[in-house]
Structures are given as C-alpha cells and as structure tokens.
Amino acid sequence: MSAPAAAASATEQTSTRAITTAPGGGKARRVKERLTSPWATAAAIIIAVVWTIPTFGLLVSSFRTPEEIRSNGWWNIFVSPSFTLENYLDVLTVQGASSANLGSYFVNSLVIAIPAALFPIILATMAAYAFAWIKFRGSAALFVLIFALQIVPLQMALIPLLQIFSEVLGISGTFPAVWIAHTIFGLPLCIFLLHNFISEIPGEVIEAARVDGANHTQIFFRIIIPLSLPALASIGIFQFLWVWNDLLVALVFSGGTADVAPLTQRLAELVGNFGRNTERLPAAAFISLIIPLIVFFSLQRYFVRGLLAGSTKG
Amino acid sequence: MEFWSDLFEKFGVMFLGLAAFAAVVGIVLFLADRAPKRGRDVLQLAAFLAPALILLAVGLVYPAIRTTILAFFSRQTANGSEFVGLDNFVWMFTQPEITIVIINTLIWVALVPTLSTIFGLAYAVFIDKSHGEKVLKSLVFMPMAISFVGAGIIWRFMYEYREVGFSEQIGLLNQILVWLGQDPQPFLVNSPWNTFFLIVVMVWIQTGFAMVLLSAAIKGVPVEIIEAARLDGANAWQSFWNVTVPGIRGTLVVVVTTISIATLKVFDIVRAMTGGNFDTSVVANEMYTQAFNRGETGYGSALAVVLFVMVLPIVLYNVRVMRKQKEIR
Numbered sequence: 087m088s089a090p091a092a093a094a095s096a097t098e099q100t101s102t103r104a105i106t107t108a109p110g111g112g113k114a115r116r117v118k119e120r121l122t123s124p125w126a127t128a129a130a131i132i133i134a135v136v137w138t139i140p141t142f143g144l145l146v147s148s149f150r151t152p153e154e155i156r157s158n159g160w161w162n163i164f165v166s167p168s169f170t171l172e173n174y175l176d177v178l179t180v181q182g183a184s185s186a187n188l189g190s191y192f193v194n195s196l197v198i199a200i201p202a203a204l205f206p207i208i209l210a211t212m213a214a215y216a217f218a219w220i221k222f223r224g225s226a227a228l229f230v231l232i233f234a235l236q237i238v239p240l241q242m243a244l245i246p247l248l249q250i251f252s253e254v255l256g257i258s259g260t261f262p263a264v265w266i267a268h269t270i271f272g273l274p275l276c277i278f279l280l281h282n283f284i285s286e287i288p289g290e291v292i293e294a295a296r297v298d299g300a301n302h303t304q305i306f307f308r309i310i311i312p313l314s315l316p317a318l319a320s321i322g323i324f325q326f327l328w329v330w331n332d333l334l335v336a337l338v339f340s341g342g343t344a345d346v347a348p349l350t351q352r353l354a355e356l357v358g359n360f361g362r363n364t365e366r367l368p369a370a371a372f373i374s375l376i377i378p379l380i381v382f383f384s385l386q387r388y389f390v391r392g393l394l395a396g397s398t399k400g
Numbered sequence: 401m402e403f404w405s406d407l408f409e410k411f412g413v414m415f416l417g418l419a420a421f422a423a424v425v426g427i428v429l430f431l432a433d434r435a436p437k438r439g440r441d442v443l444q445l446a447a448f449l450a451p452a453l454i455l456l457a458v459g460l461v462y463p464a465i466r467t468t469i470l471a472f473f474s475r476q477t478a479n480g481s482e483f484v485g486l487d488n489f490v491w492m493f494t495q496p497e498i499t500i501v502i503i504n505t506l507i508w509v510a511l512v513p514t515l516s517t518i519f520g521l522a523y524a525v526f527i528d529k530s531h532g533e534k535v536l537k538s539l540v541f542m543p544m545a546i547s548f549v550g551a552g553i554i555w556r557f558m559y560e561y562r563e564v565g566f567s568e569q570i571g572l573l574n575q576i577l578v579w580l581g582q583d584p585q586p587f588l589v590n591s592p593w594n595t596f597f598l599i600v601v602m603v604w605i606q607t608g609f610a611m612v613l614l615s616a617a618i619k620g621v622p623v624e625i626i627e628a629a630r631l632d633g634a635n636a637w638q639s640f641w642n643v644t645v646p647g648i649r650g651t652l653v654v655v656v657t658t659i660s661i662a663t664l665k666v667f668d669i670v671r672a673m674t675g676g677n678f679d680t681s682v683v684a685n686e687m688y689t690q691a692f693n694r695g696e697t698g699y700g701s702a703l704a705v706v707l708f709v710m711v712l713p714i715v716l717y718n719v720r721v722m723r724k725q726k727e728i729r
Contacts, residue, residue: 123636130526130536133519137540137604140554143572147557158568159575181402193407197414205421209452212425216448220441228453235456237715238464239665241687241704245470245697246463261413270459273452302444303433331547333668334684338692350549350668357553357672360560364570371553375546382545386538389545390612 144368148173152365173369186356186366187344188373195330195348195374197261198340202268203326207318209269210276211284215310217277218285219292220302229281235274243271244338251339259341267339268329276321283317284310320388327378327389349374425451470701481698488702497679498686504595505683505710508602508666513659515603517652520610524618525640537615541608548605552672555601559587591679598680601669606662610655617651618644650721657718664710683707 146160149169154162177186216222217229247267252258257266287310295305311318329335333350340347353374356363363370382389432440432447471488473481492498520540527536543551560571561584569575574584587597621644629639645652667684674680676689683703691700 126526127530130523130530133523133526134536134539137543137607139572140558140604141542144554144557155570156567157570159570159572161572161575179403189403190406193410197410201414201417201421204418208421208425209455212429212448213452216445220445220448222445232452232456235460237711238460239684239704239707239711241665241684241707242467243460243463244467244688244704245691245701246466247459250458250463261410262417265417266455266459270455273456274460277452301433301440302448303429306429306448327545331549333547333549333671334688337688350547353547353549353553354668354672357549357556358675360556367553368557371550375550378545378547378550379542382542383538390541 144371148368148372152176155365155368173365174373177366177370177373186352186363186370188349188352188370190344191347191349191352192373194340194344194346195350195377198264198268198336198346198348199326199329201261201265202272202329203322205265205269206272206276206325207280207322210273210280211310211314211318212306213273213277214280214284215302215306217281218287219305232274233278236278240271240335244334248338258339259343259346261346263339264336264346267335268332271335272325272328276325279321280314280317283314287313323381323385323388327381330377467701467704470697471705472698473701474698475696476698484698488698489706491699492702492706497681500679501681501683501686502706504679504681505664507595508599508682509660509663509710511596511599512602512606512663513656515599516606516610516659517614517655519603519607520655521614521652523607524611524615525644528615528618537612540611543605544608548666548668549672551601551605552669555604556588556673559597561586561589588674588680589678594674594678594680598669598673601673602663602666606659610659613651613655614648617648621647653718653721657714660714661711664707664714683710 143160146163147155149171150160150163151168151170151172154168155173177188178192179189181187213232217225247270248258251263251266255263257263291309291313292305295309300308330348331350332348333354336348336351337354340351342351344352353367353370356367356370360367428447428451432444435443470481472483472485474484474487475481492502523540527533530536557570558572559574560569561574562569562571564584569578569584571587573587577584588594625643625647626639629643634642665684666682667688670676670680670682670685671688676682676685681689683706687700687703687707690696690703
C-alpha cells in the first residue's frame, strides 16, 4: 500500500470513530482526565480565543464604514458602535474596471465548482466499480499506479497541461479548461476512496443481481450508486470546497479575467494592492468565505469525514 | 442589467457542460449495455475504466514525465529549447535569492507540522470530555474550511502596519505593541522574521486538522489502560506521556506527514500576503513565478521536480510506519 492510501484509510477509521463516539460515555466520565486542571482549561480558552479573534475582527471590520476601516482598528467598534452594509454593496454590485466586481466572480466560482465537483466523482465511481467488481488482468497493478499518482504534486503537471489546453485543444482560459484540470487532479484520490467504499458492498447483493440477468451498467445504476450515496456526498462536499478554495489551478487555467476567474483569484488581486483596497477587503473576504462557512456549520459531519479522508490531496 | 445577462450566459455554459458530460457518460454506458455478446466483458470494462484512465494518462502521467524532461532544458522560445543538463538545478543552488527560497521551504516544513501538532494535541487533550467540547472544537477547526487566500486576508489585517504619527494602527498586533509602549513593526517586510509570521498563518489553519484527528485518536485509547496506569501511581503527565502518546502514535505520524506535505506545497498564503517579496518566497510560489510570470519553463520545471523530491521521502516514511504497524497487528 502506498502512503496516502495508508494515511487515508487510517484517517477514515479515526474519523468514523470520532463520529460514532459520543463524548462522555459512562466509563469515560468516570476516569475524567485529571489534565483538565484549571491551568489546562485556561490554556484551552486562550487557544480558542486567539484562534477566533482574527476572523472575528475581520467580520466586524466588514460592517464598519470605509473611513473607519482606514482610520482605526475594528476594536474601536466597542467604543463607537457603527454598522453599515456599504462595503458589501460596493464590492458586489458596483460595476466598472476599478471596482471589485465580486458578483461576477461569485458566479464564476459557482460555475467552476459545481461541475468540477460532479465530474471527478462520477468518473471515479465508474472506475472504482470496475476495480472492485470487474475481474481483469492487471487490475491490482493498475489500481496501485493510480494511487501512486496522488503523491505527484500538481505543480508537476501545470506547464505541460497548460500547453495541451492552449496548443492542442484551444480551450485555455475557458470554464471547460478549469473543469477538466480539476477533474484530473481530483480523480486519483476520489477513485481510491470510492474503491474503499464500493468494494465493501456485500458480494451477495451484486451476485444476486447478476443471477437475475443484470449487466454491469444495470448493476452500477441500480445498486452501486444508491448504496454509495453517503460516501458520494462526503467526498463530493470535500471536492467542492477544495475547488472553491483553490487559487493555483484557477490562476493557471482560467485566464484571469472576470469572464472565468473565481473569487479566490480576484481576492488575491485585491489584496495585492492592499493600500487601495483596504476598506473593500473585509467584505470581499467574507463573500468568499460564506459558502465554505455555511457548508462547514450545516454539514459539519460530512465535511469532517470528507476532509479527513481527503486530507492527502493536492 | 449586464450582470443578469452575464449570469444567464455563464450558467448556460455550466448546464451545457453538465449536459454534455451526462450525454457522453450516458452514451458510453448505454453502448456498453447493448454491446454484442462477443467481447461484451471487455467493452463494458473499457466503458467504466477508460474515461478516468485517459484523463489521468493525458493530464497527469504525461505532464509529470514532460515536466521532468523540461527541467533539463532551457526556457522555451520561438526557436524551441535546448538541452542544458543540470544547469537549471545549478542555478537554483547558486542564485542567492533562490537559495533563500529553498531555505524558507525547509523552515516552513520544519515548523508548521511541529507547531500545528503540538497546539492541536494540547488543545485536544485540554478540551477532552469538557463541557461544550463540540463548540470549542469548531472554533479551532473553522480555519480549515476557508481558503488560504481568505486566511491570508484575515492575517494581513492582523499584521497591518502604520507608521507612527501617520495614523492609528488598524492591525491588532501592532496596536498591542503600541499599548505595551513598543514601536509598531512592519511584520511582513522585515526579513527573515516575516517568514515566521507567514508560518503563523499556516499553523493557524492546520492546528484544527491536527486537533480533530488527534482528538478522535485519544478517544480510541482504551480507558482501562489509563485507569490501570493511574492505579499504579502515574500522575496525569506520566499517563499522558507513557500511555496516551504511544496509543496514538499511528495518528501522530499521519498528522505530521499530511501537514508536512501540505506545507511543502503551500502557495496561496505566500501569494496573497507578500507575493513572495521581501525574501518570503517558497518553492511552490517560485515555481509559479518562474514558469508563468517570467516564462522560464526550465526553471519552473526544475523547481517542480525539487518539490516532488522533497515530498517523496515523507511519503515513503509514512508507508514504512504503516507497514510496521500492520505487522504488529
């Protein structure tokens, strides 16, 4: 087994354990760790506060007026409270060359991330089914090879892949180029994780379908897809967020204009000229964070599972 | 209403793309379904495997091999490029600014996994079985959900520096320095310390990851063993060090290696916060700058190869540890 494989399977186990182990079982409570001394509690609270303040500060800033953001820090809100949606309206709706124009980029992010999450998941499910349930010579060797591809940093593929897109296919700087790039980079991990899941489906179920005369296509649609839905959801959410948060693939393949480029790229440009965009950046950042935060807080269970399983990606 | 027409057009492209994809996959599977009896097995196998295999071969295997070859050639010009042997690698280790890039990457990979794991483990232990464990966990885990660029902006504001007398500080850290009677510092400009301030951002992100995994592992250590250690007179620290830590060793290795690999590839944080200026660049960022901003495909490819070579031993180590653990079990 190769490393990310081992890592991913180990994390899979721990993650399911994390989810099934409810905190504070009877026995666990009895031997409550005596490390939870006042000092430990204080240290935990300090860490929690230090970890939260940067994000909290930016959130507060985003609701202050541009003049206030430029002239003093967000903590002054406790002395002189103020609240405005001006910054959000400015970065989202104002059109023009010098404006942030984030409305367009938000749409781009969605148009990139939805297909770029669906494509690799579907292709990977098909491949994983073939590896798990169709016997053929060289199956094991091929699977190990796909797996080993996970350790290739995507930096290794960027230059030649861009050349293929621009010189052979002529699609550089379009949505399909970004979709295909994300699909390719997502495939090895998706195939591996889905194979783990699909190969655990009881053989009797599939055997019974075969006896009834079902072929591979029918088995795939009637048995494999319905039974793997939870796994597909977890991995799909993770892939979606990975694409949504990505900057590198977008920079290389999207062409960098408001026609195709996602939010992350526009944010990187805005922060590149910090002095001029100071008052826009807090609101702009939160517009890009809103989708991941919604996913995180509403689907935390799926998110954690997908993240732990997918942590070796990239 | 430019925005709305723009929106409809883009979503149109998306639905077209989704429909085209569904059509291709559907036709392939339909044909496999209807394949003649003879050779049906092979055709069906091909239908399921070929799409993924073709994409990986064209988009990952071939490019990786080509990048390795490009690393030994000069930049591509209209006249093509010429074989330069190891020149690109010699360049890397003789140019002072690129040597700094490599040293920076090594500092990153030494500090980020260590600090993230220590903070993550400490936090996981401190909040274990406490009231509100879930909430306390999400607070520290939250940075893991957001983009590195978003995190970069959050911390740009933390580090923001205003000259004394020019205006009030708007960055919290400099304001704290002022409150303490110190001079404010341009944190992101002063080399070599600026690299450490960028590292803080990555630690801030990765601690949550370490914490969630280690917390799950800690809960997996059998309570009986800890109880037994306590009965034998071990204090909290001893039982933690001699019972809990060996019990979660496998997870510790996974956490440290995973964060190390992520750290070696770090790109967005440096891009968003300093753009690689002020001696803060790292290999992944320099690779992008050389290959795509300056058109130096040879240098860029060589840096990508170096990145691969740095990742490899970590992965191999991970494999070895995993193998050993399997044997023990």
